[in-house]
Amino acid sequence: MGKEIPSRSEDYSLWYNELVKKADLAEHSDVRGCMVIKPYGYSIWEKMQQALDAMFKETGHLNAYFPLFVPKSLFEAEEKNAEGFAKECAIVTHYRLKNDPQNKGKLMVDPDAQLEEELVVRPTSEAIIWSTYKKWIQSYRDLPILVNQWANVVRWEMRTRLFLRTAEFLWQEGHTAHATADEAVKETVQMLEVYAEFAEKFMALPIIKGRKSEGERFPGAVDTYCIEAMMQDGKALQAGTSHFLGQNFANAFDVQFTNKEGKLDYVWGTSWGVSTRLMGALVMAHSDDDGLVLPPKLAPIHVVIVPIFKHEEELNKIAEKAKEITASLKKQGYTVKFDSRDTHKPGFKFAEWELKGVPVRLAIGPRDMENGTVEVARRDTKEKQVMKIDEVATKIPALLDEIQENIYNRALTFRTNLTTKVETYDEFKKVLDEKSGFVLAHWDGTPETEAAIKEETKATIRCIPLDAVEEAGKCIYSGKPSNKRVIFARAY
Amino acid sequence: MGKEIPSRSEDYSLWYNELVKKADLAEHSDVRGCMVIKPYGYSIWEKMQQALDAMFKETGHLNAYFPLFVPKSLFEAEEKNAEGFAKECAIVTHYRLKNDPQNKGKLMVDPDAQLEEELVVRPTSEAIIWSTYKKWIQSYRDLPILVNQWANVVRWEMRTRLFLRTAEFLWQEGHTAHATADEAVKETVQMLEVYAEFAEKFMALPIIKGRKSEGERFPGAVDTYCIEAMMQDGKALQAGTSHFLGQNFANAFDVQFTNKEGKLDYVWGTSWGVSTRLMGALVMAHSDDDGLVLPPKLAPIHVVIVPIFKHEEELNKIAEKAKEITASLKKQGYTVKFDSRDTHKPGFKFAEWELKGVPVRLAIGPRDMENGTVEVARRDTKEKQVMKIDEVATKIPALLDEIQENIYNRALTFRTNLTTKVETYDEFKKVLDEKSGFVLAHWDGTPETEAAIKEETKATIRCIPLDAVEEAGKCIYSGKPSNKRVIFARAY
Numbered sequence: 001m002g003k004e005i006p007s008r009s010e011d012y013s014l015w016y017n018e019l020v021k022k023a024d025l026a027e028h029s030d031v032r033g034c035m036v037i038k039p040y041g042y043s044i045w046e047k048m049q050q051a052l053d054a055m056f057k058e059t060g061h062l063n064a065y066f067p068l069f070v071p072k073s074l075f076e077a078e079e080k081n082a083e084g085f086a087k088e089c090a091i092v093t094h095y096r097l098k099n100d101p102q103n104k105g106k107l108m109v110d111p112d113a114q115l116e117e118e119l120v121v122r123p124t125s126e127a128i129i130w131s132t133y134k135k136w137i138q139s140y141r142d143l144p145i146l147v148n149q150w151a152n153v154v155r156w157e158m159r160t161r162l163f164l165r166t167a168e169f170l171w172q173e174g175h176t177a178h179a180t181a182d183e184a185v186k187e188t189v190q191m192l193e194v195y196a197e198f199a200e201k202f203m204a205l206p207i208i209k210g211r212k213s214e215g216e217r218f219p220g221a222v223d224t225y226c227i228e229a230m231m232q233d234g235k236a237l238q239a240g241t242s243h244f245l246g247q248n249f250a251n252a253f254d255v256q257f258t259n260k261e262g263k264l265d266y267v268w269g270t271s272w273g274v275s276t277r278l279m280g281a282l283v284m285a286h287s288d289d290d291g292l293v294l295p296p297k298l299a300p301i302h303v304v305i306v307p308i309f310k311h312e313e314e315l316n317k318i319a320e321k322a323k324e325i326t327a328s329l330k331k332q333g334y335t336v337k338f339d340s341r342d343t344h345k346p347g348f349k350f351a352e353w354e355l356k357g358v359p360v361r362l363a364i365g366p367r368d369m370e371n372g373t374v375e376v377a378r379r380d381t382k383e384k385q386v387m388k389i390d391e392v393a394t395k396i397p398a399l400l401d402e403i404q405e406n407i408y409n410r411a412l413t414f415r416t417n418l419t420t421k422v423e424t425y426d427e428f429k430k431v432l433d434e435k436s437g438f439v440l441a442h443w444d445g446t447p448e449t450e451a452a453i454k455e456e457t458k459a460t461i462r463c464i465p466l467d468a469v470e471e472a473g474k475c476i477y478s479g480k481p482s483n484k485r486v487i488f489a490r491a492y
Numbered sequence: 493m494g495k496e497i498p499s500r501s502e503d504y505s506l507w508y509n510e511l512v513k514k515a516d517l518a519e520h521s522d523v524r525g526c527m528v529i530k531p532y533g534y535s536i537w538e539k540m541q542q543a544l545d546a547m548f549k550e551t552g553h554l555n556a557y558f559p560l561f562v563p564k565s566l567f568e569a570e571e572k573n574a575e576g577f578a579k580e581c582a583i584v585t586h587y588r589l590k591n592d593p594q595n596k597g598k599l600m601v602d603p604d605a606q607l608e609e610e611l612v613v614r615p616t617s618e619a620i621i622w623s624t625y626k627k628w629i630q631s632y633r634d635l636p637i638l639v640n641q642w643a644n645v646v647r648w649e650m651r652t653r654l655f656l657r658t659a660e661f662l663w664q665e666g667h668t669a670h671a672t673a674d675e676a677v678k679e680t681v682q683m684l685e686v687y688a689e690f691a692e693k694f695m696a697l698p699i700i701k702g703r704k705s706e707g708e709r710f711p712g713a714v715d716t717y718c719i720e721a722m723m724q725d726g727k728a729l730q731a732g733t734s735h736f737l738g739q740n741f742a743n744a745f746d747v748q749f750t751n752k753e754g755k756l757d758y759v760w761g762t763s764w765g766v767s768t769r770l771m772g773a774l775v776m777a778h779s780d781d782d783g784l785v786l787p788p789k790l791a792p793i794h795v796v797i798v799p800i801f802k803h804e805e806e807l808n809k810i811a812e813k814a815k816e817i818t819a820s821l822k823k824q825g826y827t828v829k830f831d832s833r834d835t836h837k838p839g840f841k842f843a844e845w846e847l848k849g850v851p852v853r854l855a856i857g858p859r860d861m862e863n864g865t866v867e868v869a870r871r872d873t874k875e876k877q878v879m880k881i882d883e884v885a886t887k888i889p890a891l892l893d894e895i896q897e898n899i900y901n902r903a904l905t906f907r908t909n910l911t912t913k914v915e916t917y918d919e920f921k922k923v924l925d926e927k928s929g930f931v932l933a934h935w936d937g938t939p940e941t942e943a944a945i946k947e948e949t950k951a952t953i954r955c956i957p958l959d960a961v962e963e964a965g966k967c968i969y970s971g972k973p974s975n976k977r978v979i980f981a982r983a984y
Binding site for chain 1: 519521522523526527528529530531534535537538554555556557558559560561562563564566567568571574578579580581582583584585586587588589590597598599601610611612613620623624627633639643644646648660662835
């Protein structure tokens with residue numbers, strides 16, 4: 001079928017790239033570093049959006065929309081944030097093209113249409129949002145503000161990879177404002193929990209909740225919380241972050257409020273986001289050498305029905321049965337595709353739907369019609385069984401639940417097997433090189449040690465787990481005392 | 493309450509601007525011409541999106557996402573399209589800021605980070621999408637492509653107004669590719685019908701379906717279809733357009749396919765879009781001097797319950813009843829808000845929810861509690877009635893349907909009254925100046941006449957109605973023969 005992809009063991013990186021393209025998730029565009037998210041890929045992203053959006057609303061947030069552009073003077077107001085994003089941002093300087101007198105039919109930037117102030121295409125929206133919040137907030141009665149935005153952002157990354165790192169990507173960014181530090185920290189942690197629940201329940205992705213070290217913090221944040229997941233090559237992927245901003249942005253944009261005691265104070269903030277990067281995580285965590293393995297809760301198509309037939313008459317009979325099955329599953333909220341194409345053989349179709357990660361495949365041939373049965377194949381384990389057609393409506397939903405659970409458990413087992421406690425730096429390097437995965441080790445808490453280890457091994461501190469056990473130990477690098485282990489890994 | 497807005501008769505334009513701001517729909521941002529869509533406004537836009545998205549999917553379309561940026565060489569490929577948008581587009585020329593050595597703490601565009609090719613922030617996506625479709629289409633088997641995109645676009649308008657004309661706005665843009673002209677025209681008309689149905693059923697907005705004259709066509713289209721609505725000042729507002737692109741973009745981007753006969757041919761295209769402009773139409777078509785009047789199908793809150801109480805004990809009892817009412821309506825898909833604030837008087841709350849356009853208000857006081865009744869006020873007519881609490885669950889849904897219908901009918905009557913047939917140019921000018929509204933008149937079909945009338949009266953041809961009756965007549969301007977009337981109006 002010309003859709004073969006390399007195996008993971010052959011070349012994991014190439015396997016990923018080819019799979020994303022061949023399964024119609026995304027492709028490179030004519031714009032450097034920007035991708036096209038294809039309909040099949042986008043339909044998975046829409047499922048993610050729906051689930052997350054419902055969770056945001058349940059926790060009291062509303063959506064809003066802020067400008068794409070950040071005037072330079074606002075962009076530079078919060079110094080660390082500006083420093084963090086200045087080196088990789090797209091800048092609008094002009095607002096008109098005109099005919100190029102040197103080149104007939106070509107256009108050129110009109111030098112008479114230069115902007116007085118340059119506009120930065122948002123790499124993140126803290127600056128533009130906090131300059132707006134200043135107008136919305138006078139008193140404690142205006143707080144909290146609990147707002148989320150679904151938007152595109154641009155970071156001019158030099159090395160890009162589909163979904164994982166692109167110049168433009170889609171994301172949501174929550175931006176909240178609070179009267180007290182305590183309330184803002186609670187919000188930060190609450191949203192981390194939302195992300196964790198989404199990753200585990202919908203993406204079937206086991207994650208570790210933790211805090212970032214100072215070196216890995218969001219520019220402008222006081223504290224960054226994150227969820228970290230393990231991919232099938234043992235590398236870590238940061239799947240979501242939630243930042244406690246302290247009063248940094250309120251200070252930068254002079255956002256003060258009168259508190260209950262009648263005194264002026266600066267507002268406390270949070271921001272939190274997940275992006276289309278999650279699409280990359282979904283692919284790399286579960287898929288195999290035959291293609292995507294999608295957790296049923298995010299699969300655009302839950303069940304595909306492939307008819308096995310020689311004559312049109314046979315097809316018509318099977319189509320009738322397929323219609324009944326589709327109706328009974330649709331009623332329960334499942335999407336069913338009947339692949340009746342007569343231009344392709346069943347084997348081709350099987351491979352195509354495997355590539356696309358459809359969780360359950362039903363095959364119905366003339367003998368099945370006689371026996372009132374159907375062949376059921378699950379994508380995750382490739383196991384097949386014969387099922388009575390009458391039972392499909394009750395057994396398939398149960399099977400989909402089982403698949404969702406199995407994918408999660410498989411990823412959890414994988415992660416457990418690739419998580420290693422080490423006591424020495426030699427051991428640490430050996431595990432990274434020979435086994436990979438997460439390495440639990442003691443660290444002295446200094447940025448210097450973190451930087452040295454990163455320099456020598458390319459491993460970074462993924463997070464300080466929230467549930468890390470208090471335990472006396474010695475830093476693997478400096479030998480200085482430490483009271484808990486952190487997670488090191490090489491990462492995407 | 494400090495939320496008063498001017499009346500429509502006083503200053504229609506100011507009434508609109510103030511209403512949009514005071515009702516928390518949108519506000520100006522710190523970026524020239526760009527707006528902030530506030531949570532309440534965005535929640536209406538979300539309702540529009542949901543309804544439209546469902547209709548797009550029912551007609552076989554899938555969503556996808558294409559890059560925000562269009563490289564200049566692609567932008568200029570379709571000449572008319574380029575010409576149409578070149579004069580008002582945002583252009584990215586650099587990809588990095590650096591510290592400004594002259595100004596401590598300030599940033600400047602890094603001259604060493606100039607792009608080799610400038611990027612235009614999409615004003616519309618035909619160029620970037622057709623350059624992608626070239627990769628997707630080889631044979632008739634790859635057709636049709638039925639894709640929609642929800643996105644932000646930027647047009648550097650000099651005079652902006654919230655929702656109606658902003659430098660950045662949100663929209664959806666459908667882009668389809670077909671094997672035959674006939675199929676593409678059918679798609680164009682189908683999507684016009686979808687827009688018409690959405691406007692009438694959800695927005696309660698009567699519209700006229702028609703085709704644009706050559707002078708008002710989308711740059712790059714062969715034919716532009718539109719729906720036109722009338723605002724309460726008699727001006728027209730274009731509420732959606734659907735374009736038959738012919739083979740123009742296929743030619744510009746060399747998108748050819750092998751047809752069923754094995755011959756190479758250029759692909760036929762359509763594009764169609766509606767934007768956050770619809771928010772402006774919604775406000776201007778239905779609202780009154782007290783605030784928004786929202787059609788129930790797009791109202792974020794359907795029913796507000798205002799308790800009338802003196803003591804907390806009374807409030808608690810009313811709250812219990814309100815809870816029952818809320819539950820019974822929520823089950824049926826309605827959103828209910830119980831406004832239990834003790835910081836504001838009922839009169840203040842009444843005015844606030846009227847301003848925000850909540851279709852139905854329930855007031856419950858101690859006497860209502862005794863009698864088992866509730867006072868029901870509808871927003872559209874301001875009529876009040878007393879209702880048994882037991883009947884709320886059945887009667888309120890019916891009332892909401894009635895309100896939806898009434899708002900539509902009211903707008904239709906308004907439009908009918910302000911639609912005038914004229915036979916002479918004098919009559920034409922008199923109607924425009926003294927009565928305003930839609931003017932049905934004969935036109936000789938030439939761009940020259942159209943331009944002259946526009947120049948002299950500021951009225952444009954809104955559309956040539958699809959259902960225009962064949963009727964011999966003379967052009968009001970040139971006296972030349974004409975066989976149908978077109979709609980002239982001053983327009984937003």
